[in-house]
Amino acid sequence: MSWWTTDETHDPARTSWVESANGHPDFPIQNLPYGVFSSASGEAGIGVAIGDRILDLFACAAAGLLPAPIAPLCTAGTLNGLMALSVADRRALRRLLSDLLSDPAYADRLTPMLHAAADCALHLPAHIGDYSDFYVGIHHATNIGRQFRPDNPLLPNYKYVPIGYHGRASSIRPSGVALRRPVGQRKPPEADAPMVGPSARLDYELELGVWIGAGNALGTAIPIAQAADHVAGFCLLNDWSARDFQAWEYQPLGPFLSKSFQSTISPWVVTSEAMAPFRPAQPPRPTDDPAPLPYLSDADDQAHGALGLTLEVLILTEAMRTRGEAPFPLSSGPASNMYWTVQQIVAHHASNGCNLNPGDLLGSGTISAPDRSGYGSLIELSVGGKEPVALPGGESRTFLEDGDEIILRARASAQGFVPIGFGECRAMVMPAL
């Protein structure tokens, strides 16, 4: 059983007695993502999204519907315990939940354990011990690099090293939590000295989030062939960035306060199991590129290591909201623009013996397409702030304004399978204090 192996839970003919699940763009019975929710009536804990409902796993455990080793993990306030399960146990739990939610014989018993998602709040799904952010979107790296080094946009290490850095875990918030425009130092090129004030170049970054499942002991590596077993699932990640702070602070130790004020994630953990049908081959590297070093090289990874995902960014400005308009699409593109696979970044991260733990979060880095229709940040779309992006109603943006809301979405699809979605990763910019 490999990470791309499908089973009866992926059968496109399978439907749920939860009617809203059938044909649901994000949460048909083929998805079954986990999250941590609280309901208006006070229930809280681990849930599974099914259509427009949330199945309360605490209630399922209390009713004796879950196997003994797994039930206690479903009574926790975070998914860390479930994430740490073996691949076999994760698959078994998925099969059980799929059976419970497809077999009408369970409908009467389970219906009282369903909550209307619209009436629930969703929280961070896990305690995030460490958060690391990578830089695998090669077109983003090239676009950003070109703004600094027109003749030599990609640094010499890029095609050998899955470049990454440590991020701030404490300021990660789930979708829906507004962010405060950060205050900080910036130094315009023409100024003699830096000034302090609210960021004037606040940006979003469209990223894929990767949830670590089982960890590794300090001092041991994770071989590339086993890396997928250490991935519990996926989410969307908006790595908000103050470009003016970043340009001034980032040398020589990398981004710090330009990123650490807040990051936003979608609250549902779309499991590795749910993604099994959506694992195409990694696109071949251009012939001039070096082959991955042996510790990053694996035939299965090449054949099934990519993600069949389409990622999308939308904006809703204060004016659009007032006019009652829908969010406006800024860009859309495939996850195949990742130069390194998820397995490669996991194997690289642990290659020096660094211990990963269940609930650790990895970010892909901004995923941009080669052309403007799929640029994953405003600094790319506006060419460093020089070409405003036109919005409906005569508005335009170089960078984000207060009241702007950014919405990330993702949808997995593959021939012969029911598509699944990630739900939204959404947050609004509030004025600086």
Place this chain on the structure above:
Amino acid sequence: MSWWTTDETHDPARTSWVESANGHPDFPIQNLPYGVFSSASGEAGIGVAIGDRILDLFACAAAGLLPAPIAPLCTAGTLNGLMALSVADRRALRRLLSDLLSDPAYADRLTPMLHAAADCALHLPAHIGDYSDFYVGIHHATNIGRQFRPDNPLLPNYKYVPIGYHGRASSIRPSGVALRRPVGQRKPPEADAPMVGPSARLDYELELGVWIGAGNALGTAIPIAQAADHVAGFCLLNDWSARDFQAWEYQPLGPFLSKSFQSTISPWVVTSEAMAPFRPAQPPRPTDDPAPLPYLSDADDQAHGALGLTLEVLILTEAMRTRGEAPFPLSSGPASNMYWTVQQIVAHHASNGCNLNPGDLLGSGTISAPDRSGYGSLIELSVGGKEPVALPGGESRTFLEDGDEIILRARASAQGFVPIGFGECRAMVMPAL
């Protein structure tokens, strides 16, 4: 009551009925650092170092010796709860413990609650939510910068921005836990492509660790005048570094696998209260340097913001150990070589609204003196590996070899007060897997 205010607990005439405390180089009754220990007989929990003993605070709480709001915090397995106390409560607890350990009337009652430190293991003192490392050792930054940019060693942001970056929390280990030499990518300048193998340029870094006490809410800053109240205490930190990996990977996002394989801290938290007598004025900036920006500027910080600490690095090689020799001193220098105060790095870290939490750890960055006697890393002492450092018995080092043990020590002193020490931060290099 300010962070530099002393009281009867600092009285040099105060002695303990624990005889080994009187004249103890690290842990006289004027220190009273907190730690998390386990004894050979199975007791475990929060303790206070006093001479060569550890006072078991769990036992004190169980015996009703601690005030009601504080006792439950002493039954935890980490110091996070105690660290989060208000300054007034922290001072009150220190006064109480100082009284208990100085008044002979308590000796009979407390003696059964003492453990011989030599028979105990010391653990990480806190759950470290996030770890950030700074770069405030200006002579280190200059020395390292000179190896890359001989004419322009310090980057333009250095004297405006307390440069820092996010580090890896999961791989921080207490003194005594050996580290595995990391494997990774390095590219010698003459090679066409990188190679993978054990680091050939493994180094230590002498740093001060800062424990965050009370935190701040996301989206709010910590004013410089209040920053000291958010510091629970201090430790020693060895930020082990694979210089060959670092040179190849660090652009553009900073150090990652070159640091994340392990960091070592001294296990005792020397409290801000204990350090009150050892807070001299911050040395004046050179007249050509810019003044700190307003959010980093405070009269009290200038007058009392530094630390009267002497920091020391020693090495014990396999050969020295075999010969039964004592560790050999590599360098020693004062903490006044920090260009930014602890208060400035705390205020800067939170200035963008990033939330700090109790038990977060900040590193100062390597603290080096202006001259070779106080260089805080081997890459400085050996001038980038070009000038081997002579050791006893005809040995020499450019970088660390397997079996080498690095020991960091720190000692606070001030006229009219009993000096206190930090205990050791020690770990040995094991061969790569």
